[in-house]
Amino acid sequence: MALEKITQVTGKGVTVAGDEIDTDRIIPARFMKCVTFDSMGEYLFYDVRKNEDGSDKVHPLNEERFKDASILLSGANFGCGSSREHAPQAIYRYGFRGIIAESYAEIFFGNCTTLGIPCFIATKEDIAKISAAVEADPSIEITLDVENERILFGEESLPAVVRESAQKALVAGKWDMIGELKEAESDIASVVSKLPYMAK
Amino acid sequence: MGKSLFQKVWDAHTVRTLSNGQTQLLIGTHLLHEVTSPQAFGMLRDLGLKVAYPHRTFATVDHIVPTDSRVEPFADPLADAMINELRKNCAETGVTFFDMSTGKQGIVHVVGPEQGITQPGTTIACGDSHTSTHGAFGAIAFGIGTTQIRDLLATQTMALAPLKVRQIKVNGKLRPGVYAKDVILHIIRKLGVNGGTGFAYEYAGEVFENFSMEERMTVCNMSIEGGARVGYINPDEKTFEYLKGRPYSPKGADWDAAVESWKSFASDDDCEYDDVVEIDAADIAPTVTWGINPAQAITIEESIPSVDSVAASEKAITAEALEYMKLEGGSPIKGTKVDVCFVGSCTNGRLSDFEEVAKYIKGHKVAYGVKAIAVPGSQIVDAICKEKGIDVIYREAGFEWREAGCSMCLAMNPDKLIGDQLSASSSNRNFKGRQGSPTGRTVLMSPVMVAAAAIRGEISDSREVFDICATANA
Numbered sequence: 001m002a003l004e005k006i007t008q009v010t011g012k013g014v015t016v017a018g019d020e021i022d023t024d025r026i027i028p029a030r031f032m033k034c035v036t037f038d039s040m041g042e043y044l045f046y047d048v049r050k051n052e053d054g055s056d057k058v059h060p061l062n063e064e065r066f067k068d069a070s071i072l073l074s075g076a077n078f079g080c081g082s083s084r085e086h087a088p089q090a091i092y093r094y095g096f097r098g099i100i101a102e103s104y105a106e107i108f109f110g111n112c113t114t115l116g117i118p119c120f121i122a123t124k125e126d127i128a129k130i131s132a133a134v135e136a137d138p139s140i141e142i143t144l145d146v147e148n149e150r151i152l153f154g155e156e157s158l159p160a161v162v163r164e165s166a167q168k169a170l171v172a173g174k175w176d177m178i179g180e181l182k183e184a185e186s187d188i189a190s191v192v193s194k195l196p197y198m199a200k
Numbered sequence: 201m202g203k204s205l206f207q208k209v210w211d212a213h214t215v216r217t218l219s220n221g222q223t224q225l226l227i228g229t230h231l232l233h234e235v236t237s238p239q240a241f242g243m244l245r246d247l248g249l250k251v252a253y254p255h256r257t258f259a260t261v262d263h264i265v266p267t268d269s270r271v272e273p274f275a276d277p278l279a280d281a282m283i284n285e286l287r288k289n290c291a292e293t294g295v296t297f298f299d300m301s302t303g304k305q306g307i308v309h310v311v312g313p314e315q316g317i318t319q320p321g322t323t324i325a326c327g328d329s330h331t332s333t334h335g336a337f338g339a340i341a342f343g344i345g346t347t348q349i350r351d352l353l354a355t356q357t358m359a360l361a362p363l364k365v366r367q368i369k370v371n372g373k374l375r376p377g378v379y380a381k382d383v384i385l386h387i388i389r390k391l392g393v394n395g396g397t398g399f400a401y402e403y404a405g406e407v408f409e410n411f412s413m414e415e416r417m418t419v420c421n422m423s424i425e426g427g428a429r430v431g432y433i434n435p436d437e438k439t440f441e442y443l444k445g446r447p448y449s450p451k452g453a454d455w456d457a458a459v460e461s462w463k464s465f466a467s468d469d470d471c472e473y474d475d476v477v478e479i480d481a482a483d484i485a486p487t488v489t490w491g492i493n494p495a496q497a498i499t500i501e502e503s504i505p506s507v508d509s510v511a512a513s514e515k516a517i518t519a520e521a522l523e524y525m526k527l528e529g530g531s532p533i534k535g536t537k538v539d540v541c542f543v544g545s546c547t548n549g550r551l552s553d554f555e556e557v558a559k560y561i562k563g564h565k566v567a568y569g570v571k572a573i574a575v576p577g578s579q580i581v582d583a584i585c586k587e588k589g590i591d592v593i594y595r596e597a598g599f600e601w602r603e604a605g606c607s608m609c610l611a612m613n614p615d616k617l618i619g620d621q622l623s624a625s626s627s628n629r630n631f632k633g634r635q636g637s638p639t640g641r642t643v644l645m646s647p648v649m650v651a652a653a654a655i656r657g658e659i660s661d662s663r664e665v666f667d668i669c670a671t672a673n674a
Contacts, residue, residue: 019517020393020493024631028638029610033264033278035238035285037346047638077394080427080493081631082610083329084236085345106397106429107329111345165361168220177359178247180218181351187215188357191226192253195212196454196461197322198228200255 005173006116009098010143011070013134013153014060015127016045021074022081023108027090029082040086041093061094065138073131074101075124079108088112098144100127100151100160113166116175118146121161126151129158146170202468204365205321205434206400209340209465213323215357222359227342229317229324230352232259232295233308234286235612236327240349241289253356254294258317259286261300262307263612267575267602270300279613293353306578306604309333309546313417314580316446319458320435321465325352330546330628332423335432336416337439338465340400342429363430364398364474369405372481376672377663379556380415381548381626381646383407385487385497387419388426391477393495396428399474402467403433407481413442414552421547422628425494434466486662489630489644490533491521496630498533500649500661506530524632525641526620533659536643539621541572541654542635543599543647545609548626549577553647554585558593560651560666566598567657573600573615575607599654611636624653 031043049059056062072091078101079087088111091099099112100120112119122130133140133153143152144160146167151158162170169175192198203211215224230253237259244251251257264279273280290297298304298311305311309330312318320338325331329343344358351358368387388395401423408416416433423431440459443449450458485499496518498504506529510518522529527536543549543557554574566572574594576582582604585591591601608615609627616636617623623635623642630642643659652662663669 018520022493022629022631024610024629024634028633029263029612030636032235033276033282033612035282036242037239047633052638077397077427080393081329081424081629083327083331083343083345085239085327085347086236088345103394103397105394105427107343107345107424111347114345114347165220165222172219174219176347177218177220178351178354181224181355181357181359182249184215184224184355184357187224188226188252188355191213191215192356195226195228195322196458197319197450198253198256 003173003176004116006118006170006175007147008143008145009071009118010141011097012068012138012140013071013073013130013142014066014069015073015131015134016060017075019075020077020080023079023084023087024081026079026087027084032084032086037086037089037093040090044090044094070095070097071142071144072096072099073127074099076102078104080105083107085111088115088117092117100130102127113169113175114177116170118144118162118170119166120144120151122151122158126158202471204402204467204471204473205338205432205465206340206363206365206402206430209321209323210362218359220359222361224357225323225360226357227325227352228256228322230257230356231308231312231324231326231331232257232349233263233328234261234282235263236346237289237349238282238285239346240353243347243350244353249354251293251295251353256356257295257353258298258312259290259295260298260305260308260311261286263606263610265300265605266613267605267607267615270603303579303583306580307546307549307606309421310550310577310581313337313413314578316443316449319443320439320462325358329424330421332429332431333417333421333546335420335423335430336413338432338435338462340430340432343424363400365402366396366399366475366477367402367404367473368477368479370407370479370481371405372407374407374481374484377486377648377668378484379646379648380411380418382484382487384419384422385489385494385644386484387479388422388495389487389497390479391426393425393493394427396423396426399428400430400432401426401428402473403431408433409436412552413438414550417550418547422494425628435462486646486649488533488649488659490525490527492524492630492632494628494630494644496521500534503532504529534661536659537622538570538624538653538658540617540623541570541650542575542608542623542625542627543650544575544577544607545627546577546606547628548647549575549581551581551584553626554581554590557647557651558590560648561597561655562593564597564655566654570654570657572598572654573602573608575602576604579604608635610634624650624659626650
């Protein structure tokens with residue numbers, strides 16, 4: 001299965017500030033009553049973006065100046081909580097193509113990588129610097145350089161961490177693992193044969 | 201040097217190293233439910249792939265099933281569509297489905313152990329972060345996303361990076377009125393919500409050795425709330441005793457061979473851990489959360505932290521939590537008025553949870569104006585409770601006794617908080633909006649503490665309400 005090689009992602013940014021932003025907040029559970037992911041983008045951060053009557057609350061994603069943003073900036077332990085892939089699906093379908101945060105919850109990180117969303121790890125100070133630049137000029141372009149583990153914006157170039165397994169997978173266009181996993185059918189059968197509980 | 205259970209199970213299930221450096225790991229047991237699987241079956245169909253090992257794949261419905269009326273079609277057409285989708289997917293692919301009509305339906309993490317599907321030395325995955333529950337049996341169990349569910353359906357394997365192992369020893373004996381829920385809330389408070397990132401937690405020491413299998417499940421269940429993807433306890437005689445005679449447990453000569461194999465997976469005495477944390481059981485008291493993540497917890501005797509009292513790095517999240525929870529920093533948590541009380545969920549919806557509460561609520565009444573619900577984790581838990589008359593004790597005390605499901609833990613069914621109601625909950629997450637209302641407030645605690653809150657109508661020390669220390673000393 002040929003996939004796009006994701007060596008870098010460029011776009012405008014928006015900051016959703018805070019630590020411990022959990023997947024329930026990214027996509028509240030009641031919007032997961034569906035058999036496809038198609039509608040997920042509409043409900044991204046729903047309870048912090050919308051009042052109960054559907055009107056807008058004050059939230060960065062509701063601001064006109066950030067409406068074309070495709071790089072999401074946030075705090076520590078982003079995506080903690082539920083394993084629901086609905087969360088990265090909502091982020092992707094809303095239009096985001098990359099995330100910068102201080103740290104990520106493991107399952108969320110894995111889910112994002114599988115969808116081809118690079119999750120960059122940067123320091124609190126560097127994230128604040130990028131956020132300030134975006135605040136000053138929302139049209140500023142941010143580039144997530146996956147290959148060289150750097151974040152570029154304006155004249156700045158900041159180091160960032162892209163976990164090795166994610167970096168390799170994104171750059172090689174092998175972030176969706178199904179093809180590679182399928183190749184190992186005989187090796188799988190051999191491991192299965194050694195485990196009594198796998199017998200029919 | 202010896203190996204930990206994690207390393208042994210990992211090695212036994214390794215297929216190969218992938219091009220990104222991750223391990224292709226065989227997952228022996230794949231558990232499914234209605235919320236995270238339909239898209240995976242859809243992707244599988246789009247790719248023209250089949251379910252590779254249907255006999256190792258098991259499904260049930262838990263998140264969206266109503267807990268009052270089970271008459272189909274359900275009032276909610278979306279819930280109806282999701283259950284029917286899973287039914288159809290299981291029927292087409294040969295996956296075993298514990299549907300409501302089987303009498304075995306329930307929360308996936310209650311059903312697996314109950315059926316003897318959850319076994320030591322195995323790998324388990326499910327599209328639900330609380331899959332870590334199954335580690336109570338010495339299995340390595342992962343919560344996964346939907347694309348990984350597709351990978352598993354198609355190949356019975358997935359791509360994973362190995363974890364480091366942190367042994368968490370809780371030594372000594374717990375005081376009366378202190379439960380497994382208090383132990384895990386204490387651990388998460390101490391190590392932080394992301395303290396477990398990159399680690400598997402191995403729970404060891406006298407407290408876990410003395411715990412029943414159900415108590416062990418409560419602890420392993422919430423490993424994910426501390427950022428650890430996996431939590432486990434080495435298998436012992438108690439584990440084998442629990443599994444003996446269950447529908448999917450090995451039988452006859454296979455049983456003896458299985459027990460020998462299971463024992464061999466336990467961590468070696470001389471294995472070296474990446475980290476060791478020791479905790480004294482006597483330091484643990486009934487614990488409740490006050491904030492918006494499970495590490496924001498205090499003992500029932502403590503005051504709610506104020507923004508001034510916490511470290512600089514905690515100030516923003518403390519302020520955010522106090523504002524959301526409408527609580528005053530510096531005030532005691534005891535005495536906070538509750539609106540809803542919930543006993544249930546994959547953390548505390550097992551038989552022993554209902555039995556323990558029943559010991560104390562006899563002769564008590566739920567406070568006026570409080571809505572109290574008891575939701576068994578499975579139809580089997582429900583049936584045993586009914587056989588023992590436990591449901592009657594709850595009903596007489598003023599609780600509603602419901603049908604099996606996840607219910608108010610995440611509110612994907614009609615059980616939801618309204619407005620800014622405050623819930624005393626035996627579930628696992630106190631996130632903003634978690635129990636169904638965008639402004640609803642959740643305080644996590646043990647089932648006995650939930651019962652105490654229900655009876656007093658406010659957050660209370662169960663040891664006082666039920667005179668637990670006197671009972672224990674008698």
